[in-house]
Amino acid sequence: MSTKGQHAQGWGFVAPALLWTFAFFIVPFIVMGAMSLATLDGRTLIWGLSFQNYAELAEKRFLWRAILVSLEITLTVTVVSVVLAYPLAWIIAFNVPKRWQRLALLLAILPFWTSYVVRSYAWLLVLARDGVVNQTLINLGLIAEPLTLANTRFATVTGFVHFFVMLLTLTIYANLVQLSPNYRRAAQDLGASAFQTFRHVILPLTLPGIVTGAFLTFVLCIGDYVTPQILGGNTELTVPQVIMVQLGRRADFPLAAALAIVLMGIVTVAYLASARWLRLDRL
């Protein structure tokens, strides 16, 4: 086949993906961007180039507060998930016999098999005043009165971490099993302690897996509506919750679009900050 023919064939293969991306990402994004510059006069949508919706972000306390809350929750979830997922992935990769690793991974991702909403409501029951956690603590004599766990940020973070630890475990595990055992042996031969080997050899080499999982956690967490809505009890509002309120009754699509653009901006910043280590091809 000639070079020209190969070129055409190549375009033929990527064309469906390009068209898909154009139709379902680029076009909606342009529409959303245009919508964020529109305004709502009563119930009439007025297209234009107004930055009024973005100005409202500075003017209305609850809007920037929602951005702050979303960032705080997302960063907490990401850090906690990484801290919990890394040892789990390590144990599966290095301490579980090869023949059991597949089963261990299967067990690790078991929570993915249930509905996200059902899982959130299940956590609500677990964390309730008379739920398993409080009853256990009371029976152990550790507390006299039930703790307020449900409808708090703690509940939101717990629900998120339960989900994202599984995701991070997979990405970190995929990175760990690709490491040649020779790295560890070489470090130990050179006199490195177990901690030094981990700190200076293993951790840097597994950073791409960590950052890839952390980035996915960040993206999915900051845009999630269900978990904070069910488990957070609206005790504080995240950006997706504020977006839903804008749409629910008043159908204020321009302000909702502006908030969505802000979310995308935050995700873009997160991407740029982590791009150096991102290895999405390893998923």
Add this chain to the structure above:
Amino acid sequence: MDMTKLTTTLLATTVLTGAAGAAMAQEELNALVWCDHMDPELIAPFEAEHNVTVNLREYEGTGAALALLDQSRPGDWDVLVIDGIDVFRAVDAGILAPLDAAQLPIADFFPEVVMEDVNTVDGVTYAVTEKFGYNTISYNAANVDPADMQSLVTVWSEKYDGRISIYDYYLPVMGLAAISQGIATADIGSDNLDAIGDVMGTMRSRAASVAGVVAAQTALATGEVDIVVGGGEWLTAVLAEEQPDLTWTIPTEGAVRWSQSIGVVEGTEQPDLALEFVKYIVSPEGQARLATSSCFWGMPANAKAGDILTDDQKAVLRWDDQPDYLALTQLYPAPDDALDADMQDLWLDTLSQ
């Protein structure tokens, strides 16, 4: 006519009749509704009687419904169920078609819920009330003093700090806050939003959560909270059988009355069938089924439904107390766009505290 012609004619007639029958069997009615209409017990009798399939789509929030209708082609939708106070929005947007009120049993409705001012624009009826109820106080009688529930101020007093959930919809909750201050829901305006905001702040500071329908029911049923501000029969009726301590009351200051209306969508290609559906829903049989829908219970607009509901069902709905309740309650706040935006901002600001 010879036998061949007769046979041919009979065959053709049979085929055509069969085809027409098949076409009728495939007739569909598309309705945009609240979840209480999703109950098969409600819809199946209509489908069987009219040999039609009713396609139901549930929505939450008038804004979402109006956006959906705005994006649809004329004729996509036939029937719309909408918050009573938002009928005028749908009429303004050209979404509802005039309704022949003479064909509907409005004379049998509880007079207080006919609400011509809500369902009629410029003398033309566009919708009729189909169900109503109250956003008031639901509580667990085993854990709170029922006497305290008779005053809104004591409901969100320090005594019940952390034992309250607030229903997650700003209009009824702000209505209750206004009523507690002696402000009629119809008088809510920019001049008294600060006073309402103060009450909301107090309410919010006492609350363990601000919850939607399912979350509020879960919170009350599991003992996470003992009181739901903005609750009512629609929240506790489905739980009453298993947990009789979960009940509701209307405080002496009053409460907010919600209502939902039903109408025919402008541009429907089957206005007669759509009207038949509306007639069925507001008939005593349809009303009894709608009132006791598996999604949520509520009072039927048509008082004749009382002839069909059982005594137990009427007891749960507090049928005999309705005259008092209707006298004591006020309709949802119905703000114009500017006030609505301010109220929503105040609500979000309160939640963010």
